[in-house]
Amino acid sequence: MKALALAIVALVGGLLISATVDFPDWGDPASPASLHVSPHYVEKTMEETSVPNIVTAVLADYRGFDTMFETTVVFTAGVACFLLLRRREPRPGPSRVYRHRATGVIVEMSQPPDTEPAPEVFKRIDDDWTPHDLIVMNVCRLLIPFIQLFGLYVIAHGHHSPGGGFQGGVILGASVILLALSWDLRTATTRMKETATGLMSATGVFIYAGVGALALAMGGNFLDYAALSPILMVDPVAARSLGIFFVEVGVGLAVMATMVLIYRNLASEGHLDQGL
Amino acid sequence: MNLAVIIILVVGLVFFLGGAVGILRFPDFYSRLHPAGKMDTLGSFLMLGALALYHLHPFTLDNVLVAIKIVLIVVFYFLASPTATHAIVDAGIRAGQAAWQKPGRGAGS
Numbered sequence: 139m140k141a142l143a144l145a146i147v148a149l150v151g152g153l154l155i156s157a158t159v160d161f162p163d164w165g166d167p168a169s170p171a172s173l174h175v176s177p178h179y180v181e182k183t184m185e186e187t188s189v190p191n192i193v194t195a196v197l198a199d200y201r202g203f204d205t206m207f208e209t210t211v212v213f214t215a216g217v218a219c220f221l222l223l224r225r226r227e228p229r230p231g232p233s234r235v236y237r238h239r240a241t242g243v244i245v246e247m248s249q250p251p252d253t254e255p256a257p258e259v260f261k262r263i264d265d266d267w268t269p270h271d272l273i274v275m276n277v278c279r280l281l282i283p284f285i286q287l288f289g290l291y292v293i294a295h296g297h298h299s300p301g302g303g304f305q306g307g308v309i310l311g312a313s314v315i316l317l318a319l320s321w322d323l324r325t326a327t328t329r330m331k332e333t334a335t336g337l338m339s340a341t342g343v344f345i346y347a348g349v350g351a352l353a354l355a356m357g358g359n360f361l362d363y364a365a366l367s368p369i370l371m372v373d374p375v376a377a378r379s380l381g382i383f384f385v386e387v388g389v390g391l392a393v394m395a396t397m398v399l400i401y402r403n404l405a406s407e408g409h410l411d412q413g414l
Numbered sequence: 415m416n417l418a419v420i421i422i423l424v425v426g427l428v429f430f431l432g433g434a435v436g437i438l439r440f441p442d443f444y445s446r447l448h449p450a451g452k453m454d455t456l457g458s459f460l461m462l463g464a465l466a467l468y469h470l471h472p473f474t475l476d477n478v479l480v481a482i483k484i485v486l487i488v489v490f491y492f493l494a495s496p497t498a499t500h501a502i503v504d505a506g507i508r509a510g511q512a513a514w515q516k517p518g519r520g521a522g523s
Binding site: 280 | 490493494497500501504
Protein backbone atom coordinates (compact mmCIF):
# COMPACT_ATOMS: atom_id res chain seq x y z
CA MET A 139 0.00 0.00 0.00
CA LYS A 140 2.78 2.36 0.99
CA ALA A 141 4.68 1.54 -2.17
CA LEU A 142 1.57 2.25 -4.24
CA ALA A 143 1.05 5.60 -2.51
CA LEU A 144 4.71 6.48 -3.04
CA ALA A 145 4.44 5.56 -6.72
CA ILE A 146 1.35 7.78 -7.14
CA VAL A 147 3.02 10.66 -5.35
CA ALA A 148 6.16 10.29 -7.47
CA LEU A 149 4.10 10.09 -10.66
CA VAL A 150 1.97 13.16 -9.88
CA GLY A 151 5.02 15.06 -8.68
CA GLY A 152 6.87 14.20 -11.86
CA LEU A 153 3.93 15.35 -13.98
CA LEU A 154 3.73 18.64 -12.08
CA ILE A 155 7.45 19.25 -12.41
CA SER A 156 7.38 18.45 -16.14
CA ALA A 157 4.48 20.91 -16.53
CA THR A 158 6.54 23.73 -15.04
CA VAL A 159 8.65 23.69 -18.23
CA ASP A 160 5.67 25.17 -20.09
CA PHE A 161 5.41 28.13 -17.70
CA PRO A 162 6.30 31.55 -19.05
CA ASP A 163 9.66 32.84 -17.91
CA TRP A 164 9.95 34.78 -14.69
CA GLY A 165 8.82 38.34 -15.41
CA ASP A 166 8.25 37.59 -19.11
CA PRO A 167 6.49 40.64 -20.62
CA ALA A 168 4.96 38.45 -23.34
CA SER A 169 3.30 36.03 -20.91
CA PRO A 170 -0.51 35.88 -21.14
CA ALA A 171 -0.93 37.40 -17.69
CA SER A 172 0.93 40.58 -18.67
CA LEU A 173 -0.65 41.02 -22.10
CA HIS A 174 -4.33 41.81 -21.66
CA VAL A 175 -5.55 43.90 -18.73
CA SER A 176 -2.39 44.33 -16.66
CA PRO A 177 -0.82 47.04 -18.87
CA HIS A 178 -4.05 49.02 -18.62
CA TYR A 179 -3.92 48.93 -14.80
CA VAL A 180 -0.23 49.74 -14.68
CA GLU A 181 -0.45 52.66 -17.10
CA LYS A 182 -3.88 54.14 -16.41
CA THR A 183 -4.52 53.66 -12.67
CA MET A 184 -3.00 56.98 -11.70
CA GLU A 185 -4.92 59.06 -14.24
CA GLU A 186 -8.22 57.17 -13.83
CA THR A 187 -8.39 56.91 -10.04
CA SER A 188 -5.52 59.06 -8.72
CA VAL A 189 -4.47 56.21 -6.44
CA PRO A 190 -0.71 55.61 -6.46
CA ASN A 191 -1.04 52.09 -5.05
CA ILE A 192 -2.20 50.02 -8.02
CA VAL A 193 -3.00 47.02 -5.84
CA THR A 194 -5.52 49.02 -3.82
CA ALA A 195 -7.08 50.48 -6.94
CA VAL A 196 -7.49 47.05 -8.54
CA LEU A 197 -8.80 45.54 -5.33
CA ALA A 198 -11.38 48.13 -4.37
CA ASP A 199 -12.23 49.81 -7.67
CA TYR A 200 -11.59 47.75 -10.81
CA ARG A 201 -12.52 44.53 -9.05
CA GLY A 202 -14.80 45.96 -6.40
CA PHE A 203 -17.34 43.17 -6.81
CA ASP A 204 -14.79 40.57 -5.83
CA THR A 205 -13.78 42.47 -2.72
CA MET A 206 -17.39 43.16 -1.74
CA PHE A 207 -18.12 39.46 -1.68
CA GLU A 208 -14.85 38.76 0.13
CA THR A 209 -16.10 41.09 2.84
CA THR A 210 -19.39 39.21 2.78
CA VAL A 211 -17.47 35.95 3.21
CA VAL A 212 -15.77 37.37 6.31
CA PHE A 213 -19.12 38.51 7.66
CA THR A 214 -20.69 35.12 6.92
CA ALA A 215 -17.85 33.35 8.73
CA GLY A 216 -18.53 35.49 11.79
CA VAL A 217 -22.26 34.80 11.64
CA ALA A 218 -21.60 31.07 11.23
CA CYS A 219 -19.30 31.05 14.26
CA PHE A 220 -21.92 32.93 16.25
CA LEU A 221 -24.74 30.59 15.26
CA LEU A 222 -22.73 27.43 15.86
CA LEU A 223 -20.98 28.36 19.10
CA ARG A 224 -23.01 30.93 21.01
CA ARG A 225 -24.91 29.41 23.93
CA ARG A 226 -27.45 31.21 26.01
CA GLU A 227 -27.70 28.89 29.01
CA PRO A 228 -25.18 29.57 31.78
CA ARG A 229 -22.05 27.50 32.07
CA PRO A 230 -22.44 24.32 34.15
CA GLY A 231 -20.67 24.37 37.49
CA PRO A 232 -21.95 27.35 39.43
CA SER A 233 -18.85 28.22 41.42
CA ARG A 234 -17.44 31.69 40.97
CA VAL A 235 -14.02 32.97 41.86
CA TYR A 236 -13.23 36.46 43.09
CA ARG A 237 -10.04 38.25 44.00
CA HIS A 238 -10.03 40.67 46.90
CA ARG A 239 -8.45 43.68 45.27
CA ALA A 240 -6.62 45.03 48.32
CA THR A 241 -5.02 41.84 49.57
CA GLY A 242 -4.98 39.56 46.54
CA VAL A 243 -6.79 36.80 48.45
CA ILE A 244 -8.77 34.50 46.17
CA VAL A 245 -12.31 33.60 47.26
CA GLU A 246 -14.30 30.81 45.67
CA MET A 247 -18.06 30.71 46.03
CA SER A 248 -19.63 27.34 45.41
CA GLN A 249 -23.08 28.82 44.80
CA PRO A 250 -23.67 31.81 42.55
CA PRO A 251 -24.24 34.64 45.01
CA ASP A 252 -27.60 36.37 45.18
CA THR A 253 -25.96 39.77 44.90
CA GLU A 254 -22.63 40.26 43.20
CA PRO A 255 -19.92 41.47 45.58
CA ALA A 256 -19.01 45.11 45.13
CA PRO A 257 -16.79 45.21 42.04
CA GLU A 258 -14.42 47.78 43.49
CA VAL A 259 -13.66 45.42 46.41
CA PHE A 260 -13.88 41.99 44.76
CA LYS A 261 -12.90 41.43 41.12
CA ARG A 262 -14.40 38.40 39.43
CA ILE A 263 -11.72 36.22 37.83
CA ASP A 264 -11.75 33.14 35.63
CA ASP A 265 -11.94 29.90 37.56
CA ASP A 266 -9.35 27.82 35.73
CA TRP A 267 -6.36 29.90 34.77
CA THR A 268 -6.10 33.35 36.20
CA PRO A 269 -3.11 35.36 35.18
CA HIS A 270 -2.86 38.47 37.27
CA ASP A 271 0.20 40.07 35.90
CA LEU A 272 0.71 43.77 36.47
CA ILE A 273 3.53 44.00 33.93
CA VAL A 274 1.66 42.38 31.08
CA MET A 275 -1.59 44.16 31.90
CA ASN A 276 -0.06 47.61 32.07
CA VAL A 277 2.23 47.28 29.07
CA CYS A 278 -0.72 46.08 27.01
CA ARG A 279 -2.79 48.96 28.30
CA LEU A 280 -0.05 51.29 27.11
CA LEU A 281 0.37 49.62 23.73
CA ILE A 282 -3.24 49.04 22.69
CA PRO A 283 -4.05 52.69 21.81
CA PHE A 284 -0.97 52.84 19.59
CA ILE A 285 -1.91 49.56 17.94
CA GLN A 286 -5.38 50.94 17.21
CA LEU A 287 -3.95 54.19 15.90
CA PHE A 288 -1.69 52.19 13.61
CA GLY A 289 -4.69 50.15 12.45
CA LEU A 290 -6.54 53.33 11.49
CA TYR A 291 -3.43 54.57 9.69
CA VAL A 292 -3.16 51.33 7.72
CA ILE A 293 -6.82 51.62 6.66
CA ALA A 294 -6.55 55.27 5.67
CA HIS A 295 -3.14 55.01 4.04
CA GLY A 296 -3.98 52.06 1.78
CA HIS A 297 -4.03 54.42 -1.21
CA HIS A 298 -0.35 55.20 -0.89
CA SER A 299 1.32 52.27 0.84
CA PRO A 300 0.66 48.61 1.47
CA GLY A 301 -2.44 48.37 3.58
CA GLY A 302 -6.17 48.78 3.35
CA GLY A 303 -9.33 47.63 5.02
CA PHE A 304 -8.46 43.97 5.54
CA GLN A 305 -5.06 44.57 7.05
CA GLY A 306 -6.12 47.52 9.20
CA GLY A 307 -9.23 45.67 10.34
CA VAL A 308 -7.12 42.72 11.45
CA ILE A 309 -4.81 45.04 13.41
CA LEU A 310 -7.79 46.70 15.11
CA GLY A 311 -9.33 43.33 15.89
CA ALA A 312 -6.02 42.05 17.26
CA SER A 313 -5.82 45.02 19.62
CA VAL A 314 -9.16 44.03 21.19
CA ILE A 315 -8.06 40.40 21.35
CA LEU A 316 -4.85 41.53 23.07
CA LEU A 317 -6.99 43.29 25.66
CA ALA A 318 -8.94 40.06 26.19
CA LEU A 319 -5.70 38.09 26.53
CA SER A 320 -3.86 40.43 28.85
CA TRP A 321 -6.80 41.46 31.05
CA ASP A 322 -9.70 39.11 30.66
CA LEU A 323 -12.57 38.38 28.36
CA ARG A 324 -15.09 40.23 30.51
CA THR A 325 -13.10 43.47 30.32
CA ALA A 326 -12.87 43.21 26.55
CA THR A 327 -16.58 42.44 26.34
CA THR A 328 -17.44 45.49 28.44
CA ARG A 329 -15.31 47.65 26.17
CA MET A 330 -16.81 46.24 23.00
CA LYS A 331 -20.23 44.74 23.60
CA GLU A 332 -21.51 41.68 21.81
CA THR A 333 -24.26 43.61 20.04
CA ALA A 334 -21.66 46.16 18.96
CA THR A 335 -19.53 43.52 17.26
CA GLY A 336 -22.53 42.09 15.44
CA LEU A 337 -23.77 45.51 14.37
CA MET A 338 -20.32 46.70 13.27
CA SER A 339 -19.77 43.55 11.26
CA ALA A 340 -23.05 44.01 9.42
CA THR A 341 -22.53 47.76 9.08
CA GLY A 342 -19.20 47.21 7.35
CA VAL A 343 -20.77 45.09 4.63
CA PHE A 344 -23.66 47.54 4.44
CA ILE A 345 -21.31 50.50 3.90
CA TYR A 346 -19.58 48.68 1.06
CA ALA A 347 -22.78 47.60 -0.66
CA GLY A 348 -24.38 50.96 0.16
CA VAL A 349 -21.64 52.91 -1.60
CA GLY A 350 -22.15 50.65 -4.61
CA ALA A 351 -25.92 51.11 -4.53
CA LEU A 352 -25.52 54.86 -4.13
CA ALA A 353 -23.44 54.93 -7.29
CA LEU A 354 -26.25 53.00 -8.97
CA ALA A 355 -28.79 55.53 -7.73
CA MET A 356 -26.66 58.39 -9.03
CA GLY A 357 -26.81 56.97 -12.54
CA GLY A 358 -23.54 55.05 -12.73
CA ASN A 359 -22.86 51.34 -12.63
CA PHE A 360 -22.84 49.46 -9.34
CA LEU A 361 -19.62 50.36 -7.46
CA ASP A 362 -18.69 52.95 -10.11
CA TYR A 363 -17.50 55.58 -7.66
CA ALA A 364 -17.06 58.20 -10.36
CA ALA A 365 -20.84 58.63 -10.32
CA LEU A 366 -20.59 59.88 -6.74
CA SER A 367 -18.76 63.05 -7.75
CA PRO A 368 -21.84 65.36 -7.47
CA ILE A 369 -22.39 64.29 -3.83
CA LEU A 370 -18.72 64.48 -2.87
CA MET A 371 -18.31 67.74 -4.81
CA VAL A 372 -15.06 66.65 -6.44
CA ASP A 373 -14.17 65.66 -9.97
CA PRO A 374 -14.89 62.03 -11.02
CA VAL A 375 -11.27 60.92 -10.69
CA ALA A 376 -10.98 62.11 -7.09
CA ALA A 377 -14.41 60.60 -6.43
CA ARG A 378 -13.05 57.20 -7.36
CA SER A 379 -10.20 57.68 -4.90
CA LEU A 380 -12.63 58.74 -2.16
CA GLY A 381 -15.01 55.91 -3.00
CA ILE A 382 -12.16 53.44 -2.47
CA PHE A 383 -11.59 55.01 0.93
CA PHE A 384 -15.25 54.60 1.92
CA VAL A 385 -15.37 50.94 1.00
CA GLU A 386 -12.07 50.36 2.79
CA VAL A 387 -13.63 51.77 5.95
CA GLY A 388 -16.50 49.32 5.50
CA VAL A 389 -14.09 46.43 5.02
CA GLY A 390 -12.12 47.48 8.09
CA LEU A 391 -15.23 47.61 10.28
CA ALA A 392 -16.45 44.22 9.10
CA VAL A 393 -13.08 42.52 9.51
CA MET A 394 -12.40 43.99 12.95
CA ALA A 395 -15.80 43.09 14.37
CA THR A 396 -15.71 39.60 12.88
CA MET A 397 -12.26 38.87 14.30
CA VAL A 398 -13.39 39.89 17.77
CA LEU A 399 -16.65 37.97 17.44
CA ILE A 400 -14.95 34.74 16.33
CA TYR A 401 -12.28 35.00 19.02
CA ARG A 402 -14.77 35.54 21.80
CA ASN A 403 -17.02 32.68 20.83
CA LEU A 404 -14.10 30.29 20.39
CA ALA A 405 -12.30 31.28 23.60
CA SER A 406 -15.31 31.11 25.88
CA GLU A 407 -17.03 28.13 24.24
CA GLY A 408 -19.92 30.41 23.37
CA HIS A 409 -20.69 31.64 26.89
CA LEU A 410 -18.81 34.95 26.62
CA ASP A 411 -18.27 34.94 30.40
CA GLN A 412 -14.68 33.79 30.72
CA GLY A 413 -11.98 32.38 28.52
CA LEU A 414 -8.37 32.48 27.57
CA MET B 415 29.30 59.62 10.68
CA ASN B 416 29.28 56.48 8.53
CA LEU B 417 32.04 55.02 10.67
CA ALA B 418 29.97 55.47 13.82
CA VAL B 419 26.97 53.86 12.11
CA ILE B 420 29.10 50.87 11.05
CA ILE B 421 30.53 50.44 14.51
CA ILE B 422 27.11 50.52 16.17
CA LEU B 423 25.72 48.08 13.59
CA VAL B 424 28.57 45.65 14.20
CA VAL B 425 28.15 45.91 17.98
CA GLY B 426 24.44 45.19 17.49
CA LEU B 427 25.34 42.18 15.36
CA VAL B 428 27.61 40.91 18.13
CA PHE B 429 24.69 41.09 20.54
CA PHE B 430 22.43 39.26 18.10
CA LEU B 431 25.10 36.62 17.60
CA GLY B 432 25.47 36.21 21.36
CA GLY B 433 21.71 35.88 21.67
CA ALA B 434 21.57 33.21 18.97
CA VAL B 435 24.45 31.23 20.52
CA GLY B 436 22.80 31.56 23.92
CA ILE B 437 19.47 30.24 22.66
CA LEU B 438 21.26 27.23 21.22
CA ARG B 439 23.67 26.53 24.07
CA PHE B 440 21.85 27.22 27.31
CA PRO B 441 20.47 24.16 29.07
CA ASP B 442 16.78 24.81 29.68
CA PHE B 443 13.69 26.82 28.85
CA TYR B 444 14.22 29.72 31.27
CA SER B 445 17.90 30.26 30.64
CA ARG B 446 17.28 30.15 26.89
CA LEU B 447 14.68 32.88 27.19
CA HIS B 448 17.24 35.01 28.96
CA PRO B 449 19.37 35.70 25.83
CA ALA B 450 16.26 35.71 23.66
CA GLY B 451 14.75 38.50 25.71
CA LYS B 452 17.77 40.60 26.59
CA MET B 453 20.25 40.27 23.75
CA ASP B 454 17.67 40.64 20.98
CA THR B 455 16.25 43.75 22.58
CA LEU B 456 19.64 45.38 22.97
CA GLY B 457 20.76 44.18 19.53
CA SER B 458 17.74 45.63 17.78
CA PHE B 459 18.07 48.83 19.82
CA LEU B 460 21.63 49.29 18.57
CA MET B 461 20.94 48.29 14.99
CA LEU B 462 17.76 50.32 14.58
CA GLY B 463 19.42 53.24 16.36
CA ALA B 464 22.28 53.03 13.87
CA LEU B 465 19.82 52.98 10.97
CA ALA B 466 18.03 56.03 12.37
CA LEU B 467 21.37 57.79 12.67
CA TYR B 468 22.25 56.82 9.09
CA HIS B 469 18.99 58.27 7.84
CA LEU B 470 19.71 61.65 9.42
CA HIS B 471 22.63 62.22 7.11
CA PRO B 472 21.23 64.75 4.61
CA PHE B 473 19.38 66.62 7.33
CA THR B 474 15.98 67.20 5.68
CA LEU B 475 12.46 66.95 7.07
CA ASP B 476 11.72 63.71 5.21
CA ASN B 477 14.81 62.00 6.59
CA VAL B 478 14.08 63.19 10.11
CA LEU B 479 10.55 61.77 9.82
CA VAL B 480 11.95 58.39 8.73
CA ALA B 481 14.41 58.48 11.64
CA ILE B 482 11.59 59.29 14.06
CA LYS B 483 9.59 56.34 12.75
CA ILE B 484 12.57 54.04 13.30
CA VAL B 485 12.98 55.39 16.83
CA LEU B 486 9.28 54.67 17.43
CA ILE B 487 9.86 51.07 16.35
CA VAL B 488 12.67 50.88 18.91
CA VAL B 489 10.43 52.29 21.66
CA PHE B 490 7.65 49.81 21.01
CA TYR B 491 10.10 46.95 20.66
CA PHE B 492 11.58 47.91 24.00
CA LEU B 493 8.14 47.78 25.59
CA ALA B 494 6.84 44.69 23.87
CA SER B 495 9.79 42.29 23.74
CA PRO B 496 10.67 42.10 27.46
CA THR B 497 6.98 41.92 28.30
CA ALA B 498 6.53 39.00 25.93
CA THR B 499 9.53 37.23 27.46
CA HIS B 500 8.12 37.88 30.91
CA ALA B 501 4.74 36.46 29.90
CA ILE B 502 6.37 33.33 28.43
CA VAL B 503 8.43 32.73 31.59
CA ASP B 504 5.31 33.28 33.67
CA ALA B 505 3.40 30.75 31.58
CA GLY B 506 6.26 28.27 31.98
CA ILE B 507 6.15 28.57 35.76
CA ARG B 508 2.37 28.21 35.79
CA ALA B 509 2.61 25.14 33.61
CA GLY B 510 5.01 23.58 36.12
CA GLN B 511 8.21 23.65 34.10
CA ALA B 512 11.07 23.04 36.53
CA ALA B 513 14.17 25.19 36.34
CA TRP B 514 17.46 23.58 35.39
CA GLN B 515 20.00 22.91 38.11
CA LYS B 516 23.64 22.04 37.88
CA PRO B 517 24.10 18.25 37.73
CA GLY B 518 24.84 16.99 41.24
CA ARG B 519 22.88 19.79 42.86
CA GLY B 520 19.43 18.28 42.32
CA ALA B 521 16.49 19.34 44.41
CA GLY B 522 16.87 16.41 46.84
CA SER B 523 20.56 16.75 47.69
